[in-house]
Amino acid sequence: MSRTMIKLCGNHSFQDLKYSVASGVPYIGLVFAESKRKVDPLECSKWLEQIEKGRSQKYVGVFVNPSLLEIASVLQYVPLDIIQFHGDENPEQVIEAKMATGLTVWKAIHHNEKALVKMKSFYHIADGYVIDSKVNGAWGGTGKRFDWDAIPAYQKEAQIQGVPCFIAGGITPDNVSEILNYRPDGIDISSGIETMWRKDARKIQKLIEIIENFCDNNYNSMLKSNNNTFSL
């Protein structure tokens, strides 16, 4: 059983970034769309210069319906590894950006009755998905969860497409155990690791401990049920 991946999103200060990078999670999110968590590319590049991230950690830039120019103006300063499209971009726009930048692209899909059809339209285009809640007037970072019973259908579609599926929206250290029972490839969290809009090191640590314990326990019970033993 593979570990659930973690993306800590919406880092919008030097201190936020330091906490998220130090946690060792594989994905660090930066929002370049209109939001109270929006970061300025130049300022962000100065923070990043002072931070040594782990070799395998990746920076994910979150955009909402961006033009190519907008993406380029961020990439000029910030060495993003992944572009996350969090608006209502169509497949053509995502292909165009993917070709122009050569970067990995993730597509956010907002949970609703048409979401699976939308997800299918990004087959062979999106390199990963973030399934999020949609709240009027906000594209993301709302702290609101959707009906998690819908998760298996999204996971199944991502599996067919051979790409990872992150679940977002209202996840917190207090409810993450519940979502782990759905075995998501990854979780994407912003509000749930904040206190007064700033990343909270204690919440991050609690989140990671819960996920690591859950994954280790499941791995161990899987070994037991397969009757596997290690010999020294």
Ligand SMILES: O=C(O)c1ccccc1NCC(=O)[C@H](O)[C@H](O)COP(=O)(O)O
């Ligand atoms: O975080 C934002 O403010 C934001 C604004 C506009 C588009 C996307 C945004 N966040 C994207 C994310 O990947 C968040 O982690 C995701 O929406 C979950 O947020 P939360 O419910 O606060 O954990």
